[in-house]
Amino acid sequence: MFTEDELKDAPEGFLSRPMKGKEFAGLHVAYQVAPDDCTGCGICADVCPARDKTNVGHKSLDMVPKDEIIEQNRRNWAFFEQLREYDREKIAWPKMKSAMLSQPLFEFSGACLGCGETPYIRLATQMFGDRMLVANATGCSSIYGGNLPTTPYT
Template identity: 40%
Template sequence: MKKFIVKSYGNKGEDIVNKNYAAVDRGGEYKQLTIDSAWANLSDDEVETNNDPAFINKVVRPINAQDGDLLPVSTFKNSEDGTWAQGTAKYEKRGVAAFIPEWIPDNCTQCNKCAYVCPHAAIRPFVLDADEQKGANFTMLKAVGKQFDGMTFRMQVSVLDCLGCGNCTDICPGNPKKGGKALVAKAFETQLAEAPNWEYCTSKVSSKQHLVDIKSNVKNSQFATPLFEFSGACSGCGETPYLKLISQLFGDRQMVSNA
């Protein structure tokens, strides 16, 4: 090894060569570690189960974990043409934002501008009927609009999908008479309790877009479910909000071609 050290680093000077010699000489050093004998009898952790699609568990997650080379060819049966399942991003839940918007209900005017400008569809308005309200463990407001009679309103942030760009907090007009903006940036760790609230809203609360004309104004447009979400675009992207809005307005008859 020392012969090849000279060959590889000889032109770098004697000091570099000697340091590599020292590394080789110390390579045989070791320190004995004491292993607790009780470890031999430790029970295995319970395997966490979920109801996610098999494609997510067997293909997407191993690839995201950089274990794609370990997947057998049979994993890609029926995908020989390169076809990839759609909507996989919503299962990634990266949690990469340093700061997350916190909703302050008392200051909210229910204008939905925050959801309108969000590049990632990570903040959305939800309207809950009486049955949906029963299982909700979070603050809600009386929904504005006669079409929402008896219903409540909730602006919900997906903590694990938000990229922390701040577009929503910037655009929020808030209510100056009540103390300012309805969205304030807070540290990621302080908002983790919102994750199950997002899960409830997206899985248990039905869309109320049929109750409004989603094409009449900005507010109504955001009651439509985005069909373009969590794109992976850069934080604060100025293009994806347009794509998201188009999917809300025309997604039921829209085809997107990507070069």
């Protein structure tokens, strides 16, 4: 989430929208795919509920051949990575749409395509931040959460 002024250096084709809700007046939001980390599984596009009201065959996420969009999305990703994180102290925590604005501390897990556990872990890290403690004995979360020398926790 960022101000319109922060978009002045955005590459052409970087997509963002004004936030909805009076508590977000003057702020914009962008969701950017990490182009070199996308596996192309299509699950995100399949489950996306948002549809274009004028063209019901078009959703907010549509799968297209990677070669057509990779360079543009690399530029978009580089810009997106430079945007500042929203201040956690300004978040209205009881509201889910506000809580989703906090920086996730679980990213790029390497879990199986379409893993249903990872979105919950991501949300837990957004809600509890660096105060969260993860403890488990074995299972999938041990594999994608502790595959050293890399880690999905930031």
